[in-house]
Amino acid sequence: MPNMSLKKNEMPVQEPNVRNKNFSEVALGYTEEQAVDEAERCLNCKNKPCTGGCPVSIDIPAFIAKIKERDFEGAYQVISQSSSLPAVCGRVCPQETQCESKCVRGIKGEPVAIGRLERFVADWHNAHSTEAPVAPAKNGHKCAVIGAGPSGLTCAGDLAKMGYDVTVFEALHLAGGVLVYGIPEFRLPKSIVQREVDNLKALGVKVETNVVIGRTIEVDELFEQGFEAIFIGSGAGLPRFMNIPGENLKGVYSANEFLTRVNLMKAYKEGSDTPIKKNTSVAVVGGGNVAMDAARCAKRLGAENVYIVYRRGEEEMPARNEEIEHAKEEGIIFKTLNNPVEILGNEHKFVTGMKCIEMELGEPDASGRRRPVEKPGSEFVLDVDCVVMSIGTSPNPLIRNTTEGLDTNKHGCFIADENGATSREGVFAGGDAVTGAATVILAMGAGKTAAKAMDEYIKNKK
Amino acid sequence: MYKIIRKQVLNPTVTLMEVDAPLIAKKAEPGQFVILRVDEDGERIPLTVADFDREKGTITIIFQIVGATTEKLNHLNEGEFIHDFVGPLGTPSHTEGLKKVAVVGGGVGCAIAYPIAKKLHNNGCEVHSIVGFRNKDLVILEDEFKAASNVMKMMTDDGSYGEKGLVTDALKSLIDAGNQYDEVIAIGPLVMMKFVCKLTKEYGIKTVVSMNPIMIDGTGMCGGCRLTVGGETKFACVDGPDFDGHLVDFDEALERGAMYKEFETAKREEVCNLYKGVR
Numbered sequence: 001m002p003n004m005s006l007k008k009n010e011m012p013v014q015e016p017n018v019r020n021k022n023f024s025e026v027a028l029g030y031t032e033e034q035a036v037d038e039a040e041r042c043l044n045c046k047n048k049p050c051t052g053g054c055p056v057s058i059d060i061p062a063f064i065a066k067i068k069e070r071d072f073e074g075a076y077q078v079i080s081q082s083s084s085l086p087a088v089c090g091r092v093c094p095q096e097t098q099c100e101s102k103c104v105r106g107i108k109g110e111p112v113a114i115g116r117l118e119r120f121v122a123d124w125h126n127a128h129s130t131e132a133p134v135a136p137a138k139n140g141h142k143c144a145v146i147g148a149g150p151s152g153l154t155c156a157g158d159l160a161k162m163g164y165d166v167t168v169f170e171a172l173h174l175a176g177g178v179l180v181y182g183i184p185e186f187r188l189p190k191s192i193v194q195r196e197v198d199n200l201k202a203l204g205v206k207v208e209t210n211v212v213i214g215r216t217i218e219v220d221e222l223f224e225q226g227f228e229a230i231f232i233g234s235g236a237g238l239p240r241f242m243n244i245p246g247e248n249l250k251g252v253y254s255a256n257e258f259l260t261r262v263n264l265m266k267a268y269k270e271g272s273d274t275p276i277k278k279n280t281s282v283a284v285v286g287g288g289n290v291a292m293d294a295a296r297c298a299k300r301l302g303a304e305n306v307y308i309v310y311r312r313g314e315e316e317m318p319a320r321n322e323e324i325e326h327a328k329e330e331g332i333i334f335k336t337l338n339n340p341v342e343i344l345g346n347e348h349k350f351v352t353g354m355k356c357i358e359m360e361l362g363e364p365d366a367s368g369r370r371r372p373v374e375k376p377g378s379e380f381v382l383d384v385d386c387v388v389m390s391i392g393t394s395p396n397p398l399i400r401n402t403t404e405g406l407d408t409n410k411h412g413c414f415i416a417d418e419n420g421a422t423s424r425e426g427v428f429a430g431g432d433a434v435t436g437a438a439t440v441i442l443a444m445g446a447g448k449t450a451a452k453a454m455d456e457y458i459k460n461k462k
Numbered sequence: 463m464y465k466i467i468r469k470q471v472l473n474p475t476v477t478l479m480e481v482d483a484p485l486i487a488k489k490a491e492p493g494q495f496v497i498l499r500v501d502e503d504g505e506r507i508p509l510t511v512a513d514f515d516r517e518k519g520t521i522t523i524i525f526q527i528v529g530a531t532t533e534k535l536n537h538l539n540e541g542e543f544i545h546d547f548v549g550p551l552g553t554p555s556h557t558e559g560l561k562k563v564a565v566v567g568g569g570v571g572c573a574i575a576y577p578i579a580k581k582l583h584n585n586g587c588e589v590h591s592i593v594g595f596r597n598k599d600l601v602i603l604e605d606e607f608k609a610a611s612n613v614m615k616m617m618t619d620d621g622s623y624g625e626k627g628l629v630t631d632a633l634k635s636l637i638d639a640g641n642q643y644d645e646v647i648a649i650g651p652l653v654m655m656k657f658v659c660k661l662t663k664e665y666g667i668k669t670v671v672s673m674n675p676i677m678i679d680g681t682g683m684c685g686g687c688r689l690t691v692g693g694e695t696k697f698a699c700v701d702g703p704d705f706d707g708h709l710v711d712f713d714e715a716l717e718r719g720a721m722y723k724e725f726e727t728a729k730r731e732e733v734c735n736l737y738k739g740v741r
Contacts, residue, residue, distance in 0.1 A: 171681050173499055173506070173546040181683075210548035212681055216485050237683040241695060248688060248695065248714055250721045257684035265678065266503060273505040273530055274678075275725040349717040396682050398700070 003040035006109025011116055020299045020330035023185045023268050027091070027119075032070070035120040039067035041105060042112045049102035050114060055445030056089075056154075058082040060099055060114055067117060076125035079118060084157035084200070085150065085444065087126060087192045090119025092183060093441045094320050126195060135204035139163035141458050144227040146213045146399070149177020150440045151431030152233035153200060154447030155454075160203040162455050167227070168205060171212040174264065177235055178440070181264040182256070184293050186300070190263075214398030219406070219427065228461070229426050229454040232414060233447060236393045236432035242285070246343030247389070251277060251351035255286070255294045255390035262297045279386035281305040283354050285340055286390030287317035292324065294388045295332045306332050307382060311339040311359050311372045337361070337372065341379065343387055353381045393437050403427075411436055420450030421457075428454055464498075464547040467520055469540045472602040475527050476570050477536050478512070484519030486511075486549045492577035493555025493672065493704055496521060497680040499546040500534045507531050508677050510574040510703070511550060521549070524573030524602070530729035537737060551680040552703045555647070555670070557581050562588040564636065564643045565611070566629050566658055568650020569595060574672055575649040576603050576610070583610040590641065591615070592632045594650070598623035630657050643667055648707060652719065656712035663708050671707035673698045675719060689715050 012028040013019070019026050030038065042064040050060040058079055066075035079086045095101075095115035103111030143159050145152045148170035156166045174180050176193045201207060211217060213234070222230055239254030241247050253261075258276075261267040265274035282298040284291050287310035299306045308327065310317060314336050317324060328334065337359045344353040358378035361370035395412045407415045407423040413436050414429040416422050422429050430446025432438055468480035486496060495510045507529075513522035527536050538544065555578050563582055567575035572593050583589045591611040595601050596619045608614050615632040616624025625632065633646070646669040648658040655671040662669040677687035680699045687698040692709035696702065 171548070172679060173548070210546050211485065212548060212551065215550055215681075216489060216548070237679075237681070239683070239685045241685070241688075243695070248690060248718065250718060254685040257678060257686045260678055260684055265505060273503065273729065275505075275722040275729075277721070349714070398681065 002043055003037060005041065008041075008110045008113040008116070009034045009038040011113075016329035016331070019186065020296070023300055025189055026186050026326060029123055030116055030120045032072075032124075035067055035117060036070060038113050038117055039064045042068075043104055045104055049104065050099040050112075053099040053102040054082075055098065055441045056082045056448055058099075058118075063121060064112070064114075064117060067121065072121055072124040073129065075121040076129075079121060083444070084154050085196050086118055087122035088150070088179060088188060088196060089441055089444070090115055090117075090122050091188050091192075094439060096321065098441065126192070132202045133199050135202065136161060136163050138165055138204070141165065142167070142227045143454060143458075144169065144222045144230045145233060146219075146231065147171075147177060147233040147235055147431075147433070148175035148197070148207060148209075149233055149235050149431065149443065150179060151235075151433075151443035151447035151450075152177070152231065153196065154444040155231045155233060155430070155451045156205045157200050157203060158448055158451035159454065160200065160205045162451070164455075166205045168207045169211040169213050169217070170207060170209045172264065173209050175207050175209060181260045182290065182293070184259065184263055184297050185268070186296070187293065212398065214402040219399065219403040223426065228458050229428065231420070231447070231450050231454060232399060232422075232427065232429040232433055233431045233443065234396055234399055234433045235443075236395045236413075236437045238394045238396055239389065240392045240394065241389055242340065242391060244340060244342055246345055246351075249343055249345040249349050249351045251279070251386045252343055253386070253388050255284070255290045255388050256393065258294050258388045259290070259297065262301070268297070268301060276301065277386065279303050279384075281307075281384040282386040282388065283307045283309050283340075283382055283384040284388045284390055285309045286392075287312065287319055287336075288390065288392075289319045289323050291390035292319050292327045292332075294390050296327055296330055298386070298388065299330055299332060303386070305384075307335050307384070308332055309335045309338050309340060309354070309356060309382070311337070312369060313337055313361060316369045335382070339372065339374070340387075344381065351385050351387055354384050354387055355379055355381050393432075395433050395436070418449070419453035420446060421453060426457065463543040463545060465543055466538055466540055469538075472524065473600050476524060476573075476600070476602055477527070478522060478524045479535075479538075480520045480522045481544060481547060482519060483521045483547050483549075486521050486547070487514045487516050487519045490514040490521060490550040491554030492557070492581045493574075494550035494552045495680070495703060496523065496547055496549035497551060497677075498523075498535075498544050498548075500531055500538070501545050504534070504545060505531050506546075506678055506680070508551070508674065508680055508699075510672065510674065511577065512573040513577055521547075524570060526570040528730075529726040530733040533730050533733045533737075548680070552699060553701070555581075555672075555704050557585060557587070560585075560587050560644045562590075562641070562643055564590045564592065564633060564641070564646045566633060566646060566648040566650070566654075567591070567593045567607075568629055568654040569600065570602070571650030571654070571672075572603050572607070575647065576606055578647055578649075579607060579610040588612050590636060590643070592617065592629045592636070594618070594629035594632075594654070595623070596620070628657075629654060630661050633658065634661060637665055637667070645670060652712055652716050655707060659707035659710070659712070669707040670704050671710060672703045673705060673710065673715065674703060675715060676721065689718070
């Protein structure tokens, strides 16, 4: 008899007023009992609507059935057939718009907590399994992957499992991409990312850090070096600014810079070599997950007042509800329907405030969201000493500028078909480099699709 | 890990290191830079490529000991390793088609100016070098500049070597003497570049400067290195580091460069104290 509770098992979390002063993980994870109890809520539908909502098509009812049997390692084996980064996805996937949105239990009550169960299974495996993955027999063909972020790591993992000799090239000194430079420790501990990267290495994947494709090595040289197919998963790393007066004052950061200093360079730790300015009041401009991450980091670094300044309403925010809720619990102040018009500074060019204007919602725009319109004469100054711009990113031009015959669209994104094939033979692309800034799981899905297409391409070429 | 093949103390505060980095050496051009981390958990700092040897597979860097990271770097010796070393980053300096150029270097900026002078010289361009230092003890790369220049002027602030005066004084007298330069390339402290640009603007001579702002990744990702050029925001790491000096907002760049000054000073003292402990 399934568990007919209308509510999910609550996720144990650190108390808001404790966690907003530390960088340890917010969500603590289910216990075995909670996991089994939650798994009992699954009706094991024959048509598996949840699986259809998963960008990497995990057989969700099958892994949940294993949890019911308390065969947690078995559950892990089911997930790992489809996903190479379950401990990551269980934490950062927007399950509420994917698998969980399709769950039959969600029609009346809350859906099964699929994300929390995925996380439980991955963490259980990591805590209990001692077996390293075994590198499969090599098939004698070489593939290159550019970028060690979610799409690149997934693509590399799948290719390695098929027997390819895979080398991943990463521009930074550490593999992980946005998982290490962008998503903060309290949402995704870096030890988890490292473990996933180590697992890939155990599968035989080579990871070359400190190599900037387009500078250190160009795409054409990779072909000359004998790589038969290349996957570009270089992400969307170029920060956008608003182009308002005062944006180059000291204390204005792109979210990328702010988060990279805090996460990748560990500026949150006492004694870190990388500095970050200690601030009293911080305004984060934007309403996405990255803005929430930046705001919550700023709070943890000791800022008294942290504001989210967003030109539309809370309903229109692209951030996940869970992130918005967590941010509010931690004391982040939401200033929605406000838009910055100027950043103010003192004689030493440090930020002293941000002039904003109130907005109201008008007719829906091209995105389907109601267009924000300025309220004349409603300007006011928000008293802040730091501003973080989190209004989106675009793809890096280094590869497109140094590779002939690789078509991009007007946003600078690579043009790829549904299998990830680009206009250049043997070159595939996926993730944010193709779609523009999106989610970890969509990038992983693209990496997975491209791996399959690369395999077919190489086989047909023989 | 990147091995230090050669270390040479150029003066009490400036050190040269030749580093084994074959992939970078294959591609590097004058004007480009590398980013390095001395150790695990170290910060990422940009340093301009001072020279490269494609056959040996080495990159030469010349750095001034100003902060914690350069202090730590300076404590590494030949045979030891730099944790991370990535590049070549940035756009190479434009040297094609130039027939007569004044290369102005100030202090450790001479390390960046030198490879450009050398390339111009090798291309058959007439190179007039003006190099300036605070005093005789700080002079670097004198012989190298001599070899790469048709005319060389050595300037010191206190007159302890060469002529007493600023690089702008020497540049002005060369221009007034009738030298017509296609371009002036000025690399050194921001204040020096600012005043070189002020002078050349009066004469209407195109001037290129090399900017070295605070940056993290060096690939366009953080935007920390942004500066205003001709009223537009540019990223030094991908749009530069070379820019039209007459368009650069030097005052803003000076302010931005000083953002972490207190932190850097405190951090360097901390590192110095640590090394005192082990000596």
